[in-house]
Amino acid sequence: LPVLTPYLMNAPSNAAALIEQQIRRYAAAGYTTGGAMGVFPVFLDWARILKERIESDDCPIRMFVMDKATDLEQGVRVDFGGRSDRLGAGGAKFWYDGSFGTGNVLLEEPYLNSRLMQEGLGVPKDSCGSSIYPKDQFRELVQKYHDAGRQISVHAQGDRAIRDVIDVYADVLQASPRDDHRHRIEHGGLFPIDEMDRAAGLGLTPSWHVNYIYYYGDAMRDEIIGPQRAEVSFPVGAAMRRGLRGSLHNDSPMYPAEPLRLMRSAVTRKTRKGEVIGEDQGIDVDSAIKALTIDAAWQLFMDDVVGSLEVGKLADLVNLSENPRKVDPDRLDQIQVIATYREGRRHD
Numbered sequence: 001l002p003v004l005t006p007y008l009m010n011a012p013s014n015a016a017a018l019i020e021q022q023i024r025r026y027a028a029a030g031y032t033t034g035g036a037m038g039v040f041p042v043f044l045d046w047a048r049i050l051k052e053r054i055e056s057d058d059c060p061i062r063m064f065v066m067d068k069a070t071d072l073e074q075g076v077r078v079d080f081g082g083r084s085d086r087l088g089a090g091g092a093k094f095w096y097d098g099s100f101g102t103g104n105v106l107l108e109e110p111y112l113n114s115r116l117m118q119e120g121l122g123v124p125k126d127s128c129g130s131s132i133y134p135k136d137q138f139r140e141l142v143q144k145y146h147d148a149g150r151q152i153s154v155h156a157q158g159d160r161a162i163r164d165v166i167d168v169y170a171d172v173l174q175a176s177p178r179d180d181h182r183h184r185i186e187h188g189g190l191f192p193i194d195e196m197d198r199a200a201g202l203g204l205t206p207s208w209h210v211n212y213i214y215y216y217g218d219a220m221r222d223e224i225i226g227p228q229r230a231e232v233s234f235p236v237g238a239a240m241r242r243g244l245r246g247s248l249h250n251d252s253p254m255y256p257a258e259p260l261r262l263m264r265s266a267v268t269r270k271t272r273k274g275e276v277i278g279e280d281q282g283i284d285v286d287s288a289i290k291a292l293t294i295d296a297a298w299q300l301f302m303d304d305v306v307g308s309l310e311v312g313k314l315a316d317l318v319n320l321s322e323n324p325r326k327v328d329p330d331r332l333d334q335i336q337v338i339a340t341y342r343e344g345r346r347h348d
Contacts, residue, residue: 027060060347105158
């Protein structure tokens, strides 16, 4: 189960073919369900096309789509005409800060004053980044959609940003208690370890963009935030030790849909250069499997039908060339996907 952010682009005449191509790409990677945390359509009628394809018996995946809060504020929402086991929509997705690689995550301590940050990205000296919303305005918006019964998802990367988001969730839940909301924090780059017990107590759940370690770990350590903070970036291990249930995601299509590399990154903490960053934040293979299956399904309120092989659930599964529990962790991303199954139907 991935957590994906598909940007549905290109010409309207190509819409059906592009959606089909992306569906096949996810299935070939071994996914049977996708969670799209906010979509950015630039052609009309995409929802109808997606509904027709996902609801068809020969489609290899199922999908849940979350509305962007900015769309909801303009009276626009994703409408598939109801939720089924194959396709659903809802929630409210916010962005509270940006990306490490663009210099606009909200940090407690400044970015490094490196050549990359200052000359390459134009980040001011000693910058701590910024938030997208003033905190008070953000609190009002989260309260609004929480009170409307929606699940909330917030993109937050910097340590200061994540503290702010947890503060806001705490205030909102105090004002309007709600059991089993499963409100989310997306990416969790510098999730403060000293906030994890509070987050778990509030019932929050992170989804980790852990492949950032693989793709940009070296730059994070050497040019963006320095070795001390890089060691505790994407702290999946610390979260799991504290009972903070979460998932792993790709943030596709900015990053390839590759669950087995996600697993490798979460277990080995190795960069593309083969260097280990934050070994203490690594997890075991079984925990990584859970974060890609049952825990991801739970985040989507789908754990009653998918995410594990049990009597009474839908027969979604993947056939792999090797057992992830038995291969060298460095080879996890070399395991091949032979086939995926949705409701017991094979898709090569």
